[in-house]
Amino acid sequence: MTNKGLSTEPYKGMRDFYPEDMAVQRYIFDVWSETAESFGFERYDAPILEPSDLYKSKGAENEEMVNQQTYTFTDRGDREVTMRPEMTPSVARMVAGRRRELTYPVRWYSIPNLFRYERPQKGRLREHYQLNCDIFGADHFSIDVEIIALAYHTFLNFGATPDMFEIRINNRKEMSALYESVGITDTEEQTKITRLNDRFRKIEKDDYKNELMEILGDKELVKKVYALISAEGEQPSNKVLEGLKVLGIKNVVVDRSLARGFDYYTGTIFELFDVSGENNRSMLGGGRYDNLTALFGGEPITGIGFGMGDVTMRDFLTTHNLLTAGITAPTLMILPTDEEFNIEAQKIALEFRAAGVSVCVDPTTKKVGRKISDAADAFVSYVLVLGENEMKSQTYTVKNLEEKSEVSGTLAELIEKIAD
Amino acid sequence: MTNKGLSTEPYKGMRDFYPEDMAVQRYIFDVWSETAESFGFERYDAPILEPSDLYKSKGAENEEMVNQQTYTFTDRGDREVTMRPEMTPSVARMVAGRRRELTYPVRWYSIPNLFRYERPQKGRLREHYQLNCDIFGADHFSIDVEIIALAYHTFLNFGATPDMFEIRINNRKEMSALYESVGITDTEEQTKITRLNDRFRKIEKDDYKNELMEILGDKELVKKVYALISAEGEQPSNKVLEGLKVLGIKNVVVDRSLARGFDYYTGTIFELFDVSGENNRSMLGGGRYDNLTALFGGEPITGIGFGMGDVTMRDFLTTHNLLTAGITAPTLMILPTDEEFNIEAQKIALEFRAAGVSVCVDPTTKKVGRKISDAADAFVSYVLVLGENEMKSQTYTVKNLEEKSEVSGTLAELIEKIAD
Numbered sequence: 001m002t003n004k005g006l007s008t009e010p011y012k013g014m015r016d017f018y019p020e021d022m023a024v025q026r027y028i029f030d031v032w033s034e035t036a037e038s039f040g041f042e043r044y045d046a047p048i049l050e051p052s053d054l055y056k057s058k059g060a061e062n063e064e065m066v067n068q069q070t071y072t073f074t075d076r077g078d079r080e081v082t083m084r085p086e087m088t089p090s091v092a093r094m095v096a097g098r099r100r101e102l103t104y105p106v107r108w109y110s111i112p113n114l115f116r117y118e119r120p121q122k123g124r125l126r127e128h129y130q131l132n133c134d135i136f137g138a139d140h141f142s143i144d145v146e147i148i149a150l151a152y153h154t155f156l157n158f159g160a161t162p163d164m165f166e167i168r169i170n171n172r173k174e175m176s177a178l179y180e181s182v183g184i185t186d187t188e189e190q191t192k193i194t195r196l197n198d199r200f201r202k203i204e205k206d207d208y209k210n211e212l213m214e215i216l217g218d219k220e221l222v223k224k225v226y227a228l229i230s231a232e233g234e235q236p237s238n239k240v241l242e243g244l245k246v247l248g249i250k251n252v253v254v255d256r257s258l259a260r261g262f263d264y265y266t267g268t269i270f271e272l273f274d275v276s277g278e279n280n281r282s283m284l285g286g287g288r289y290d291n292l293t294a295l296f297g298g299e300p301i302t303g304i305g306f307g308m309g310d311v312t313m314r315d316f317l318t319t320h321n322l323l324t325a326g327i328t329a330p331t332l333m334i335l336p337t338d339e340e341f342n343i344e345a346q347k348i349a350l351e352f353r354a355a356g357v358s359v360c361v362d363p364t365t366k367k368v369g370r371k372i373s374d375a376a377d378a379f380v381s382y383v384l385v386l387g388e389n390e391m392k393s394q395t396y397t398v399k400n401l402e403e404k405s406e407v408s409g410t411l412a413e414l415i416e417k418i419a420d
Numbered sequence: 421m422t423n424k425g426l427s428t429e430p431y432k433g434m435r436d437f438y439p440e441d442m443a444v445q446r447y448i449f450d451v452w453s454e455t456a457e458s459f460g461f462e463r464y465d466a467p468i469l470e471p472s473d474l475y476k477s478k479g480a481e482n483e484e485m486v487n488q489q490t491y492t493f494t495d496r497g498d499r500e501v502t503m504r505p506e507m508t509p510s511v512a513r514m515v516a517g518r519r520r521e522l523t524y525p526v527r528w529y530s531i532p533n534l535f536r537y538e539r540p541q542k543g544r545l546r547e548h549y550q551l552n553c554d555i556f557g558a559d560h561f562s563i564d565v566e567i568i569a570l571a572y573h574t575f576l577n578f579g580a581t582p583d584m585f586e587i588r589i590n591n592r593k594e595m596s597a598l599y600e601s602v603g604i605t606d607t608e609e610q611t612k613i614t615r616l617n618d619r620f621r622k623i624e625k626d627d628y629k630n631e632l633m634e635i636l637g638d639k640e641l642v643k644k645v646y647a648l649i650s651a652e653g654e655q656p657s658n659k660v661l662e663g664l665k666v667l668g669i670k671n672v673v674v675d676r677s678l679a680r681g682f683d684y685y686t687g688t689i690f691e692l693f694d695v696s697g698e699n700n701r702s703m704l705g706g707g708r709y710d711n712l713t714a715l716f717g718g719e720p721i722t723g724i725g726f727g728m729g730d731v732t733m734r735d736f737l738t739t740h741n742l743l744t745a746g747i748t749a750p751t752l753m754i755l756p757t758d759e760e761f762n763i764e765a766q767k768i769a770l771e772f773r774a775a776g777v778s779v780c781v782d783p784t785t786k787k788v789g790r791k792i793s794d795a796a797d798a799f800v801s802y803v804l805v806l807g808e809n810e811m812k813s814q815t816y817t818v819k820n821l822e823e824k825s826e827v828s829g830t831l832a833e834l835i836e837k838i839a840d
Binding site for chain 2: 005006007008009010011012014015016017018019022023025026037038039040041042043044045046047048049050051053054057071073075076077079081083093094096097098103104105107108113115117127137138140142143145146149153243246247248294295296297298327328329330333339342343344345346347349350353356357358359360361362363364374377378
């Protein structure tokens with residue numbers, strides 16, 4: 001082995017979480033789970049490996065996606081497996097597996113890590129975490145309102161205000177009806193327009209119209225469809241939008257160009273955007289899927305859900321100065337002046353711990369002054385120096401590093417003080 | 421597609437966590453992280469995929485292990501990657517990557533999921549979670565005492581008593597010295613004995629002696645080594661054992677046959693066993709490794725740590741009747757008598773939620789009686805029925821499903837009551 005040795009970098013596109021990053025990650029997960037639970041959602045999880053068929057079985061297009069954009073390999077039992085790129089197929093599998101035992105509506109959430117094999121770029125990594133919330137077995141539009149309200153309140157619970165983000169909604173069924181209203185009844189033509197719409201905000205108006213002309217081959221029709229999609233004239237509305245207004249959620253627009261990537265959506269679809277201009281990627285996306293559990297046989301169970309990623313969430317919180325989470329340091333550090341007091345120091349630590357104080361020992365041979373300054377650098381609040389005098393007198397002094405004050409007493413007295 | 425469709429089972433050897441299983445899992449993780457933090461440990465994490473070299477680089481034996489017992493595959497960039505089978509190499513990589521910035525001792529913990537490609541059996545699955553605790557950059561024996569005390573207190577914090585489990589410790593350096601004391605100086609011979617010792621408690625005395633004879637080829641030497649390993653005569657002791665006694669930890673023995681699988685251990689090694697006889701597998705194992713960070717170049721940083729699995733933990737808690745964690749249900753469910761009140765129900769839910777009450781709506785068309793019994797089955801504490809009368813009068817009734825009592829009032833009055 002050379003002296004240089006193996007690389008200390010993580011695998012490309014994936015992250016190490018050193019304690020200061022982990023503290024941010026845990027803060028984000030805590031807000032996610034507290035919000036979901038305040039809406040009565042229960043947490044679940046599933047394995048990271050799934051049979052590849054779970055993602056491929058929805059058609060040739062999906063097969064291509066699985067082959068090119070996921071971590072897929074064959075295990076030694078000759079099964080093709082995929083590291084989960086999304087959670088919805090797994091949760092649909094779990095719901096289908098207990099379809100008869102469950103009481104509907106089922107409200108479930110999860111915080112899985114997901115994997116995609118792509119060139120890493122801003123806001124998209126090869127491993128990321130996602131809050132996934134789904135409601136199964138209820139199709140009243142108030143459920144669509146509820147799931148969007150949950151997304152909205154998640155942002156509010158991070159300290160965001162409604163002017164920082166915008167929710168865009170659309171509806172696949174309504175879009176079909178609109179296309180039919182101008183005479184486009186061919187579902188393949190409709191699907192082509194939906195895919196084109198996915199780029200509506202990314203390309204020039206004229207390019208959009210030209211591509212639309214290629215699909216439709218009729219200038220008048222192109223005009224009509226363009227008017228629909230761009231919502232020239234009246235701002236469209238729908239029941240979900242009205243329901244959200246009743247709940248006081250007003251930063252929502254119906255966006256006829258909103259398409260969403262996955263083919264399995266059948267009704268309401270929605271995305272949430274940062275309006276600061278700093279983060280162009282959608283922060284969250286979801287929708288209603290009526291047929292996903294049918295993959296497992298039996299009558300389909302309707303579902304609606306969304307996924308919200310940790311990478312974009314962190315970018316959003318940073319942009320809007322909402323990240324306040326800091327590292328968790330132990331409350332107290334015990335500093336023996338000599339190695340021979342290390343075991344006694346561990347014993348004293350146990351007594352503080354029994355009273356609920358987080359505490360550890362610096363067992364090194366550093367000078368006490370250095371031990372104190374290292375403790376301060378690590379954001380420790382209190383230190384207790386343990387030397388010959390303390391060992392003999394059984395009287396100890398605790399220094400408050402923040403307030404630069406100190407207090408002396410027996411162990412019992414000090415434990416009572418610090419545990420407060 | 422046939423009507424039967426895809427399987428709803430998880431991938432072999434891996435687990436779905438339905439909400440009731442997830443509640444147990446979260447309880448275990450919570451006790452783990454609370455205990456580690458009470459000892460001043462900070463949480464970190466690393467990617468699930470690592471370059472295979474991280475596990476292979478410790479010799480041919482490791483290469484065989486990686487090839488046969490892990491999920492290893494080649495990515496599209498022609499890099500060989502492995503789904504992490506253990507956490508220690510990743511944490512050593514992270515420490516080595518910041519060797520100059522860190523203040524020692526570093527106390528870190530993590531709760532990673534780990535993967536191994538084996539036939540699933542009791543206590544061993546293909547995906548499992550582990551509490552990993554490590555201390556870097558301090559080699560005083562009081563640190564060995566501390567890490568074992570942390571393992572011990574984790575069990576106590578689950579409600580276990582010391583009579584339910586036993587800690588066995590040994591020391592690789594002491595074993596070398598013992599072998600040398602009887603004239604076995606060849607390190608290869610020593611390694612062979614260590615590997616044989618790994619089966620000491622699983623095979624017959626005579627078989628053990630015969631295999632020892634094959635290694636040593638000297639009857640007198642076999643007798644001496646057997647006496648050492650079986651500790652016939654006096655119970656051996658060491659400084660770590662004595663230190664643990666000072667901390668009141670007495671269910672510990674020095675076990676000269678304790679070997680531990682990984683080759684990287686260099687000093688203290690330890691395992692923890694359930695003494696009920698129900699769970700024979702070691703519940704936890706660890707030890708000191710002096711040279712692991714040297715893989716990444718530079719001066720090695722000493723480390724000591726352990727891993728404790730969720731599968732064996734759960735078995736232990738079940739065996740000893742220590743599992744009390746239940747599912748988390750919403751506190752309140754709002755039950756509209758008709759779909760037309762669903763949005764108003766969502767609005768009322770938001771108001772309770774703002775006061776810290778977890779609440780959801782049953783938006784289905786079920787009869788109210790059925791909605792109430794479903795809520796009771798789901799362990800919901802309170803229900804509020806929302807019908808025409810309530811809509812008109814703006815006076816509502818909350819039923820306590822556990823105490824079979826009820827209280828009426830305005831929304832503000834009821835929110836105040838329930839939020840209490």
